[in-house]
Amino acid sequence: MINFKRFLGIALTSSFLVLASPRAIKGAETITFSIMPLGQFDISVQSLTTFAETGTIDPDFKFYTQHLKPEELEKFRGLLNHSFKLNSIEAFRFFNTTFGKEIAQQLSYIIAAPTNESQPFLEGAIITAAQNPDGFKIIDVINAYGGSDLVLNLDTFKNTIDQADSLYQATDRIFTWLGKQDSPSPPVPPNLKPLALAEPGPQQWKTTNLTIPRPDGQPVKVFVYLPQGNTKPVPLVVIAPGLNSNFQAFTYIADHLASYGFAIAGIDFPESDAARMQDSLQGLDAFPNPNAWLEQPKDVTLVLDTLTQKAATDPAWQGKFDINNVGILGHSLGGYTAIASGGASLEWPALLQECEKLNQPNQINLNPALLWQCQGVDSAPPLSDLQDKRIKAVLAINPVTNPIFGPDGMKNLAVPTLIVAGSDDIFAPPVPEQIIPFSLIEDTDKYLLLVQNATHLSFIAGTENLPEKIVGPGQDLAYTYLKSLGLAFFDLYLQQNSDSALYLTDEAVQRMSQAPLPLQLVQSLTPAQLEQAMDINN
Incomplete structure (x- = not known):
């Protein structure tokens, strides 16, 4: 009773x-x-x-x-x-x-x-x-x-309780539960200093900008970093910013990876960049096509196709990068783009099912990420398979993944993946958008970096004029974490440097972990384990 x-x-x-x-x-x-x-x-x-x-x-x-x-x-x-x-x-x-x-x-x-x-x-x-x-x-x-x-309306109110718990209160339980689990990993040498990876590297590079026409709509702007003095092609890392953001928010990580010999292609998506979204929010412009963000992986493929052509026809570009050895780093909706480009398949029926609940007055959606995903459900469905097989590694920060990838879409993710989740992210809550999807990844190396007290904006530069409560504490530390672990991740899976695997262990992550953004690194999590972690009586 x-x-x-x-x-x-x-x-x-x-x-x-x-x-x-x-x-x-x-x-x-x-x-x-x-x-x-x-x-x-x-x-x-x-x-x-x-x-x-x-x-x-x-x-x-x-x-x-x-x-x-x-x-x-x-x-x-x-x-x-x-x-x-x-x-x-x-x-x-x-x-x-x-x-x-x-x-x-x-x-x-x-x-x-x-x-x-x-x-x-x-x-x-x-x-x-x-x-x-x-x-x-x-x-x-x-x-x-x-x-x-x-x-x-008490019926509506009661129906929101479990969802509120799973979105917010359960996050603390999961972080605590995962922190108690033993995470088998190779021993880390006593002299290993993970934060040393945040120091800039010696490589020089030159930058150039491209404007790439699209079959329909505004062109894509791309910011390219070409390494100088290399004797062979180097891996390429694509950077995909999120909604209401530009590549400039991630130049700090682009500069860092370039200093270690990676070529960079930073994308500004025309329908969701900062200028367009700010004008839309102020009523000065129309909101973009609701399905525009769903199609962003096509822009990644368009950029890679263009770079392939440039490397084949322009002597200044020849031999600079390996177009078949590409990593992608994305944030928020750019994180969705990265995961879809890496092989996760879109599950349109699953999205329609969840969006239909928004029309039921006895339920309230507490996940802002779902509202964004449901903006385009009256339009034609996108392609379910947006994978670009040139992508060999995915790093997704606060990605939006649920329910667009459905219960099965994440299982098709084909390449090593590192997902970053912040405990205080209210725009893409960590439980539904990162932790549950992470548990569904199978048959590839996977990493989940849990960042206590981090928000949706912790890893974005250029937020100086926003309230501290929205941005969160320790932003410079967040940049340091991303430089270190981003370099180790792409060095391992694109440069095939096995020594970097030592940095991608919870022991190494604990060495770099500092207040106010403590870290945990998880390399294995199943749906059954996650259910145990979410148990309120656990």
């Missing part, structure tokens, strides 16, 4: 885990909900406000909290007081975009009122709360919601 009071306590706590992501707000003077056949229950917003401000639990609130542990209550209070650095103008602009309206609609499902009524009130509450120059808090939004009595 379910302990009713315990359920209510967990429900309240879980709901604000939802609010701490891009999720829902409930407000006014009283929050009301019904549980049949037990009847109607309510709690005053003032009780929540008092608890948030002082930690005091008044009699009205005590009924729901008496079965919660002290650490659960403390986390609950922290969520109520969590500050979001978004001003009212930015919030207003966001809610006037297609994506912003979709998020607001998802949030409004938790309120037992027609969406056309609850959604404007919800948007208005967030915009009002965002007038605070120090950033708005969840409790501010609750108080700003219009009306005297807010009725929750």
Whole structure:
């Protein structure tokens, strides 16, 4: 039998885990909900406000909290007081975009009122709360919601609890569980210094830019690094930035790999680069074709085909790189591009099935990455196989992979793969987008780098003007990690330097691990093991 009071306590706590992501707000003077056949229950917003401000639990609130542990209550209070650095103008602009309206609609499902009524009130509450120059808090939004009595759709609310747990709370359990597992690996010499790999190498290079026409749409811009003074062709690394980003965000890793003798091809994808997306968010341009990002692996193939032609016809390019020995490094949607180019197959029916749930008002999607993937489901499906067999190694940072690769697509990944996941990534949550997909990879070398406290932006340069809470701590350290492990990974699988395998072990990673971004490296994880790790009682 379910302990009713315990359920209510967990429900309240879980709901604000939802609010701490891009999720829902409930407000006014009283929050009301019904549980049949037990009847109607309510709690005053003032009780929540008092608890948030002082930690005091008044009699009205005590009924729901008496079965919660002290650490659960403390986390609950922290969520109520969590500050979001978004001003009212930015919030207003966001809610006037297609994506912003979709998020607001998802949030409004938790309120037992027609969406056309609850959604404007919800948007208005967030915009009002965002007038605070120090950033708005969840409790501010609750108080700003219009009306005297807010009725929750409890069925919808209950259906979000498990998802909220798997997206956010389960991440800590998985990181902890994996940290306790023995990871057999070859002994690392005492004098091995992994961070030494972050020091620049001796190789010289020259840069050149290409503009490559596409059969339809805007051209692709490519930034090419050609090594100088080599006696034989060197491996090539393609760099694929994510949505609302450019290659310039990863020049630090491009420069580093080039200094060790790799050729580089950095791509700016025309439909999803920073300038286009910023204009779209401000209403100055239309959002790109919803399916544009799905087709990005075709741009990778177009770039490689163009480089092949240049190497065959231009004396300045001849013998510079080995076009059949290519690695790819991608971030976010660029991480999707890298994984698809490496052989993972797109599972369109799986995506359609998950996107259909967005239209069911008794469920709320808490994963922003899914909303992006569902933007193009009314368009023609892309090719399922976007692999480019010239790709021999994949490094994907915070990749978006689920559900676009479905339950079987990751099994087709054909080349060694390193996936980087940050525990505080709210845009591509690590459990569904990196950890679960990693567990599905079979028949190839695989690595999962878990970075505690890292966000979706930790590995991106050029974020100086963004709030620290969004970017996260220790960004320079994140760059150092990527330089070291990125070099070791591509050196092992493209240069065939077996000595670099020593750096790709958890023992070596522990040597470079530092606060505020502790590291774990996992080389083996099955779906059965992952299920054990996610067990709340484990």
